[in-house]
Amino acid sequence: MTYSLRMKSISIIMFLVTLGLLSSSFTYTSKTQTYETPPPAPSCCGQSPDKPHFLAASYYNVGNNLTATLMLNNKGPVPVEVKPTLFSLTGERLETAPVIVEGESFRNIDLRDLGALPGTLFQEGSLQLFHRGPDLVIGAQLYLVDNQHSLSFDEKLVEFQGAATQLEAVWWLPSRRASVNLILSNTSDLEVTAQAVLNAGTPDQERVDVTLSPHETRVIKMQWERRGRGPKQKDDVGSASINYTGEKGSLVARALIADKDSGYSFSAQFYSPQGGKSSGYQGVGLRLGKVRGQELTPIVVARNVGDVPTSISGRLPYTTESGSTGVVQLPTVRLAAGEASSIEIERAIKKAVRTKDIATASLEFDYTTAPGSVMMTAESVSEDGNQVFRVPMWDVPAQRNGTGGYPWFIEGDSSTFVYIKNVTNQEQKYLFSLTYEGGDYSLGLKSIKAGETVVLDIRAMRDKQIPDERGIKIPLEAKRGKINWSVRGPNSLALLGRSEQVDLAKGMSSSYACFMCCPPSHQSSRIDPLSVNLLAGTGGTVRGVQKDRNCYGAPIPEYYIGDTWSSSNSSVVSIDGVGDSADITAVGSGSATITGSWEVYTFTSTYSYEYGLHICETSSSMVEPSRLVPVLPRIDSISPAYGAPGNVVQVSIDGAGFAAGSTVQVGGSGITVSNANVVSSAQMTANFTIAGNASGGTVSVTVTSSGQTSNTAAFSIRVPHHLVVMSDTANNNFRSDCQATFNLNSFPRVRQITYKVVDCAGNEVGPVTVKENFTNMTTNTCNNGGPTPNSCHYPFSNLGNIFTDTITVNCNSVNGSCGLSWTEEWQWCPTGGTITTLATLAYSVHYDVVTIDQNTSGFAAGTLLGPTGCP
């Protein structure tokens, strides 16, 4: 396949969707005959594959019952070398051995394996990673887990390039017992001075000034209870504001909130208000209802970090188990400058809908002040506080794109869930697939309604053996692999999603959102099935198939797609379909080209200096893959479907697609076709002349019409071999007209035996010529002469291979037991062939009894006379 592109027009369209989403689109059309986009350029997504990347985690700790696990997620197709560096609390550096992460895979690394050992300098500190490659090719997340107290803190490693030197965070405080550790970590090689203002949700504030040496990490414990200013039981909010000196991004911060008694744990993220792109947030996948018998309480907290009062309004779009959708309007909250508060949403939700009916839900909030002036956090917490499901609140335009590349694993009771939310007010489409050892699983192209959130439970998909669009099921023994999903369409930011790893038994969950550099781009398209040969009058289904590659060049599973369909000759092939499949009907013999047409997209990641973020440029074009569909004439039956050598058999061929001028062909030797005649499009006749010396067996018959040759039908050449008795009157009849014809008081016996000529297997042979040969004939003691043998001819009965032998000595004046006997040979006498004896019988024909091969009582129907078995 070749690739050619004729750009007719280029337009740059800035997509500003309702929430102010930003992306750009280049649209062109092409009339290409082939549909394969060239392999990815060495610089994927417009970036060098050797681009250096530094990622940082603010805090690790392997003491105090904690384990620290680093997950490295390579979304690209080639292995990536990652160099971790551990820093102690005081900034000492420990360079560890590089870690290779194979393409399209992930690794979980215990930091103790890297040298972070309890009781040493590197028991506690911060972590940095270095690797080369395209943007976002490596996703990394650090998990701190205290199994004893059911605590789990996750931190996604980010490139430390902040939007400003101001960091803000807000969090919910579950109880008076909760501890809050504020983590401040210097990612730079220079000293950083920070001023932190800590707030317990009351007018009281605590100011902390710290100076951090290069790579130093400071853990500031906020003991609210001890200071006697503990928050109220249910709705107190904590927050922190940090301003620091030095380069943007040289300080990373995190707040770890924990309640060891209940198992509550939460890792609060910090953001720079200056990085805000819109005055809104969306949270994808809010859990409601019950888990393990405990009611979940949805919690949202907000903080106004601006200088003027703000008003926050929210909605909760949801989808019920039955598939219906709805939106719950959440109460509007006004916050004064600097004020933080929780937003009571549970009451509003329960008033509008039964939470047990909700399958998926999400959060949408807008505020009235400048982008970035409000910080928000959301989560669902069980009654006992042990189950905590964090919902990242995203400023949508500040996100990279609608893609996700996550690991999935099923260990013990844990499972991976994926939430995907349509953040626009129009229906969108997405692709979802996952890999497992030895295969992949693809849901194909799916639709998602405006505002809708879908949740995909990988364990359920595996355990329930839900087939994908190709019928493939996730093997029950599969336990880990990679997930890929992406928006499909021109708006690369129409969807957002994340994964959630949940272990309900252990009361732990973590959220992971990892973008690709861009949505996948079109690589090739075609029509399935690859080979379409239709018999006239039949039909089939064709589907459009597209193959994409992700922005790192790795292929993603093919999926079905399409839009419009057409046929070059509807009198040969008619086509009816819209979307990814079309029904085709073979109308008449010949060939026609069917064509599918749909739009495909190519994405390129570029950095927009105007907007200060990476955007995905979209190019769209139309592809029109086509396929030649030959329509073959169809033979349903031939009648008769057999004949004996030496005969001319007029056959009727019934089927479809017999156009004028159609011809009939017979394979092998022994049969000559003549007088082929098209009676109608559904019937032909022809004469098959079977040579007298033709061998027995089956030959194939085909019809050629409009240049296409039909399916084959079988015609058997059957060689007469022996006789079978069909009926025998025995000696039960007598001739009673001798007196009328001769004035003889005579009643000779009359025996009539009806024979059928068959081949060696007992099959019908069709019309055949037969004759008699008499030998050893005795003198007729009835004195009325002897019989005349039958000459060679077709049976007069018009039954082809069936004839009746009437045997009697006939009227005579002797009567009594007079008669004669002879040896009777029934013979097949084909035109142009060799005379063959079918049966040799001893006839004894007397006035009062007719005996054939010593039988007087009559042969039973089906009795075989003559040779047995096939040669």
Next chain:
Amino acid sequence: MKHKIALLFSLFVLVIGSFYTFSQSVGRDIPPGCGVIRGRVIDQNSVPVSGVRVYAMVADHPPRATSSDVHAITDENGAFFLGCAEPGRNGVYTVKEDDFYPDTFLTPFVDPRFFTAVDVTDQQVVRGVEVYLPPKAGKLNIRVRDARSEKPIDGVVLTICRSNESVKLPGPECSVLTNLPESGFSRLLPAMAYMIKASAPGYQDWYYGSDGSKKHMEVMQLTPKMTKNLIIALRQQSK
């Protein structure tokens, strides 16, 4: 009375038998070993009958094997054409079972007045042959079973005789059918009175009558177009 019937029959035979020879002529394209018979079939009211199967069978010497295969079906005028009758004296026979006309060649007790004889010469045509259909017959269906098990019995011999009450005609008085097939006996028989006997090895003889015994044997009257179904239950002989 018997004498009168015999006299009438003799006169009839003389009349019918005088038609041994019809007009004959040399036919074209008649193969050797064949003669042609042309004629028509009429009923007792001399009305031509269509749809009658007509065939010829040589009578004066053992027939050629497939003689009975040579047949014709009468047209709307009752006309027929037999293309290859075996040379010699032939009987011409008719059958139209769906209209209760029996096969005059194979059916026992057919009135000989309805036999037609024709002399056929090799490669010659006989024209003007008129064949009378016999009176319509009745149909007799007989199945024989074991009285206790109701299963078919092997080796059944069925004897059907004309009763003394029937018109005395030439020919055998009885028709004996051996090895009756499991499907039984089903045949058109001339409408007259019959006596029926069924026997089988190991079974008591059965006679048509009130209780199957010879003592209470009765005559069975078969009328034209009548269908008589008999299921005969044979009792095993006591040991």
